[in-house]
Amino acid sequence: MRESWQPCEPELFAVVWDSISLHRDAQGTEDQNLLAGHLAMFLNDYNQAQDLYLASSYPMAALEMRKDLLHWDSTLQLAKRLQPEEIPFISKEYAVQLEFVGDYTNALAHYEKGITGVSEFQEHDNSCLSGVARMSIRMGDIRRGANQAVKHPSRSLKKECGAILESMKQHSEAAQLYEKGQYYDKAAGLYIRCKNWAKVGELLPQVSSPKIHLQYAKAMEADGRYKEAAQAYENARDWDSVIRVLLEHLNSPEEAVRIVRETQSIDGAKMVARFFLRLSDYASAIQFLVLSRCGDEAFQLAQRHGQMEVYADIMGSDASVQDYQSIALYFEGEKKHLQAGKFFRKCGQYSRALKHFLNVPDTDDSVAIEMAIETVGEAKNEALTNQLIDYLMEESDGIPKVKCTLAAPLVSRVKTTFLCVWVGNYRNAHDVLFSMYMELQTQKFKIPAEMATNLMILHSYILVKIHVKRGDHLKGARMLIRVSNNISKFPSHIVPILTSAVIECHRAGLRNSSFSFAAMLMRPEYRSKIDPKYKKKIEAMVRRQNSPCPFCGFNLSDCELLCPGCKNNLPYCIATGRHMVKEDWCVCPHCQFPALLSQFTELLETESTCPMCSESVSTSQLKISDCSRYLKQDQMEL
Numbered sequence: 290m291r292e293s294w295q296p297c298e299p300e301l302f303a304v305v306w307d308s309i310s311l312h313r314d315a316q317g318t319e320d321q322n323l324l325a326g327h328l329a330m331f332l333n334d335y336n337q338a339q340d341l342y343l344a345s346s347y348p349m350a351a352l353e354m355r356k357d358l359l360h361w362d363s364t365l366q367l368a369k370r371l372q373p374e375e376i377p378f379i380s381k382e383y384a385v386q387l388e389f390v391g392d393y394t395n396a397l398a399h400y401e402k403g404i405t406g407v408s409e410f411q412e413h414d415n416s417c418l419s420g421v422a423r424m425s426i427r428m429g430d431i432r433r434g435a436n437q438a439v440k441h442p443s444r445s446l447k448k449e450c451g452a453i454l455e456s457m458k459q460h461s462e463a464a465q466l467y468e469k470g471q472y473y474d475k476a477a478g479l480y481i482r483c484k485n486w487a488k489v490g491e492l493l494p495q496v497s498s499p500k501i502h503l504q505y506a507k508a509m510e511a512d513g514r515y516k517e518a519a520q521a522y523e524n525a526r527d528w529d530s531v532i533r534v535l536l537e538h539l540n541s542p543e544e545a546v547r548i549v550r551e552t553q554s555i556d557g558a559k560m561v562a563r564f565f566l567r568l569s570d571y572a573s574a575i576q577f578l579v580l581s582r583c584g585d586e587a588f589q590l591a592q593r594h595g596q597m598e599v600y601a602d603i604m605g606s607d608a609s610v611q612d613y614q615s616i617a618l619y620f621e622g623e624k625k626h627l628q629a630g631k632f633f634r635k636c637g638q639y640s641r642a643l644k645h646f647l648n649v650p651d652t653d654d655s656v657a658i659e660m661a662i663e664t665v666g667e668a669k670n671e672a673l674t675n676q677l678i679d680y681l682m683e684e685s686d687g688i689p690k691v692k693c694t695l696a697a698p699l700v701s702r703v704k705t706t707f708l709c710v711w712v713g714n715y716r717n718a719h720d721v722l723f724s725m726y727m728e729l730q731t732q733k734f735k736i737p738a739e740m741a742t743n744l745m746i747l748h749s750y751i752l753v754k755i756h757v758k759r760g761d762h763l764k765g766a767r768m769l770i771r772v773s774n775n776i777s778k779f780p781s782h783i784v785p786i787l788t789s790a791v792i793e794c795h796r797a798g799l800r801n802s803s804f805s806f807a808a809m810l811m812r813p814e815y816r817s818k819i820d821p822k823y824k825k826k827i828e829a830m831v832r833r834q835n836s837p838c839p840f841c842g843f844n845l846s847d848c849e850l851l852c853p854g855c856k857n858n859l860p861y862c863i864a865t866g867r868h869m870v871k872e873d874w875c876v877c878p879h880c881q882f883p884a885l886l887s888q889f890t891e892l893l894e895t896e897s898t899c900p901m902c903s904e905s906v907s908t909s910q911l912k913i914s915d916c917s918r919y920l921k922q923d924q925m926e927l
Contacts, residue, residue, distance in 0.1 A: 320346045330354055339363070359386065377403045377410075381417050388420065397424035419446045426453050435462055444470045455479065464488070474498040481505065486512075499525040506530065515539050532557040536564045597628075610636045621645070627657055634660070639668035647680055715779075719747040746775050750786075757793065766790070766797040773806055784810065784818040791827055807831045808846060839871050839920060860919060863901040864889040874916040879904040883919060886911055 326341035335358065342351035352371050355364040361383035368375050381403035387396035400420035405413065418441055425434030431454065438450040447470030454463035464479035468488075473495040480488040481504050489505050496502065506521030515538040522530040528548055535545040542564055549557045563574075597619050617632035630645030642664050649657035665677050722744045729736055749768045756765035769790040776783050787806050794803035807827045810819055819827060835844045843854030847867040850859045859868035862885040863877065875886040880902035890908050892900070899906050 323347055323350065326350060335360075339367075356382075361386065377405045377417075378413065381413065381420075384417070384420055384424075388424065393424050393427045397421060397428060400424060415441065415443070419443060419449075422446060422450055423453065426450055426457075431459060431462060435466060438466055439469055444472075446470075448472055448475075451475065461485070468492065471495075474501055477501045477505075481508070484508075493521070493524070499527075503527055510534065510538075528552045528554045529556045529560070532560050536560055597623075614638070617641075626650075627660075630657070630660060630664070634664050634667070639664050639670065639673060643668075643673055643676065647677075715747055715750055719744070719751055722747060743778070746772060746778060750779075753789070753793075762793055763797040763799075766793040766799055766802070769793050770799075770802055784815050785820075787815070788820060788823055788827070791830070792823070795830075804830060804846075836868070836870050839869050839874075839916060862888060863899065864892045869916070871916050874914050874919075875911045876914050876919075877901060877904070877906060878910045879906070883914075883916070884911075886913060 322341045323345035326338045326345060329335075329338035329341055335354065338354060339351045342348055342354065348371055352364065352367045352375075355361075355367055356379070361379065364379050365376060365383070368379055380399040384396045384399035384403060387393075387399060397420075400417045403413070403417040403420075407414075418437060422434045422437035422441060423446075425431075425437065427434075434450060435454075438447050441447075447466045451463045451466035451470065451472070454460075454466065460479045461483050464476045464483065464485075467473075467476035467479065473492050474497060477489050477492045477496045478498075478501055480486075480492070481501070486505070486508060489501075493502065493505065502521045502525035506518045506525060506527070509515070509518035509521060515534055519531050519534045519539065522528075522534060532545045532548055532554065535541040535548075542561065545557070545561055545564070548554070549561050597616060613632045613636035617629050617636065617638070620626075620629035620632065626645040626648045630642040630649070633639075633642035633645065643661055646657045646661035646664065661677055661680075665673050722740060726736060726740060726744055729740075749771045753765050753768045753772065756762075756768065769786070772779070773787055773790045776786060779786055787810050790806040791803050791810065794800075794806065807830045810816065810827055811831050836847050837844055838852040838854060838857070838859060840852060840857045840859070841855040843852055845852060845854075845868075850861055850868055851857075852859055860883050861867065862869055863882045864884045865888045867885065867888075869883050869885065873885045873887050874883060875889060876883050877889075877899045879899060882899075882901045889906075889911060893906060893908050893911075897905055897907075
């Protein structure tokens with residue numbers, strides 16, 4: 290038997306022999322044919338190895354060798370002799386290889402041979418049936434292959450067969466398979482190529498591709514089916530095309546306007562603007578030109594057709610300073626003083642705005658004067674202020690009086706801000722209001738409540754200086770309390786007025802009011818503006834009447850029961866009503882309510898009962914208590 294082998298060098302033989310000795314199938318065997326077969330296989334003499342394996346005690350080794358080597362013809366021949374039941378499985382493996390190399394005819398034959406028809410091998414049979422479907426289509430038997438693919442449970446098979454048919458230009462059959470496999474985008478795309486619009490329409494609800502919807506929309510529009518086209522354009526998110534179809538073919542401007550507003554489409558807005566322009570609806574055309582950012586075109590259209598007020602309203606707060614100026618110049622040229630003043634004010638040209646407001650005809654006089662007042666308030670310019678005052682205090686027969694056109698409806702809307710724009714000169718504001726007040730009385734108009742209140746507050750401020758100068762600090766303090774309670778009407782002098790209130794209340798012995806206004810001055814927005822010569826005294830005054838929060842230690846007023854630092858509601862002392870502090874904590878021995886020990890002890894010097902439960906308490910029963918239990922209880926209740 291050794292003589293039939295091909296000669297080899299001793300070293301190669303030794304290596305091969307070592308390999309055989311390590312081979313799992315060779316270990317422990319005494320069969321020389323099997324051992325020789327292994328050696329022949331390692332020497333690539335497969336025919337010799339097959340003969341030796343067949344002559345050995347384990348002939349299946351020959352079948353296994355051919356299968357491992359993918360020698361399918363030899364494998365099938367051996368399987369007929371050694372293991373016929375393996376033929377279907379070997380045929381299937383052989384068919385896969387044949388399909389891979391493009392031998393579709395033989396692949397089909399072997400896929401067919403691989404079908405067992407046994408339920409136990411259903412998965413194997415399905416794989417073979419898939420191959421039959423693919424190979425049938427590739428061999429030109431499209432009906433058989435397509436039917437097989439349709440009956441097969443696999444979606445992926447339908448996709449594979451559809452792709453094969455698509456490559457063969459069989460678009461209709463491919464589309465049907467894609468549809469059966471629920472690949473709706475691919476199916477719809479092929480139905481479009483076949484111009485089968487009925488099927489495309491059926492599939493559209495399941496189609497997600499905007500490209501498919503767009504193709505369908507274009508086809509429907511070309512066919513004159515505009516409703517379907519508009520819906521398909523909408524599904525494709527082609528809003529400009531939707532708007533175009535709605536305007537040009539369906540005459541649905543309302544729907545087009547809705548879409549423009551929702552999508553903010555610039556091109557769509559231009560189309561809507563052109564549509565309204567054809568109808569001579571200039572206001573709507575301007576609106577959509579502005580929306581489409583065609584500001585210059587909108588301005589020119591408004592200028593040509595007298596629609597500048599519409600244009601101005603549409604621009605609203607989005608307009609630039611240049612836009613406001615252009616509008617103002619237009620109204621100035623048209624001698625429309627009220628509108629010109631309004632837009633000069635918007636672009637910050639207060640002098641020109643005031644000039645126009647003061648030139649408004651009597652029919653709009655009240656509105657114009659109110660706007661003039663607001664303009665001067667915004668400008669905070671002394672020259673403009675004096676100009677307006679001179680206008681309002683216009684002299685007749687040498688006697689100053691407010692213009693008689695200031696009827697009650699106007700005066701009731703006069704802005705307090707205007708009355709306080711004169712820095713340090715509240716006397717002027719007082720005189721204006723007094724003159725208006727007297728004029729209204731002369732004209733027998735009802736005095737508006739706002740005017741009367743404002744005059745009273747300004748007069749109270751003027752009285753402060755008079756009483757302080759006379760040394761009557763109590764009267765001065767009372768007037769300052771009134772003014773400070775209306776401090777929002779003096780926006781330019783909040784800190785000086787509050788400082789004066791603190792000082793005068795302190796001098797007059799009104800300690801609570803003095804502390805209250807001092808606490809206001811300690812707010813972050815005012816604290817840095819306090820006059821340095823008063824700052825330390827005011828801080829000390831506030832500090833003396835402050836105590837720490839028992840929860841977080843934040844320093845707050847004794848009478849505050851809500852901590853600004855930790856936002857906790859604070860327990861209160863039953864003897865004073867102040868908030869509790871940790872270092873001075875005791876409780877009533879009867880009701881267990883907390884009290885400040887120092888204050889409760891002081892109270893018991895004149896009283897003998899607890900102010901909460903009315904039970905008798907002596908100072909000997911009071912002692913410093915641990916407050917942690919009470920604080921935890923309060924937090925749990927929160």
